[in-house]
Amino acid sequence: MNRILTHIPAWVKNKYLISFAVFCVIILFLDKNDLLTQLDRKKELQGLNHSKAYYTREINKLEKVYQDLISDPRAIEKFARENYFMKRENEDLFIISEKPDQAKN
Numbered sequence: 001m002n003r004i005l006t007h008i009p010a011w012v013k014n015k016y017l018i019s020f021a022v023f024c025v026i027i028l029f030l031d032k033n034d035l036l037t038q039l040d041r042k043k044e045l046q047g048l049n050h051s052k053a054y055y056t057r058e059i060n061k062l063e064k065v066y067q068d069l070i071s072d073p074r075a076i077e078k079f080a081r082e083n084y085f086m087k088r089e090n091e092d093l094f095i096i097s098e099k100p101d102q103a104k105n
Contacts, residue, residue, distance in 0.1 A: 065079070
C-alpha cells in the first residue's frame with residue numbers, strides 16, 4: 001500500500017485540491033442549476049426578449065390604427081373595405097386571391 005502512495009504526486013494527494021475538484025464537478029454538472037441549464041435559460045431569455053420587442057412593435061402599430069379609426073371617418077371606411085370586403089350600394093366587389101387554390105390540383 002505504501003508503494004502505491006509513494007508514486008502519486010503530492011499535489012494529487014492534497015485534500016484541498018480534491019475538495020475543490022469535487023465541488024467544481026458538483027456545481028458544473030450535477031447541480032439543479034448546472035452550466036448546461038444556465039446556457040439553455042440564457043438562450044430562452046434571448047428568444048423571449050425578441051418576442052417581447054416584436055409584440056411591443058405590433059401593439060404600437062395597432063394603437064396607431066385605433067387612433068386613426070377613432071378620429072377619421074375615411075379611415076373607418078378604408079378599414080372596412082380592406083379587412084371585411086364591405087362595399088357601397090350600387091358597387092360591385094371582385095376579390096382576387098393571391099394564392100392559387102390547392103384543391104384544383
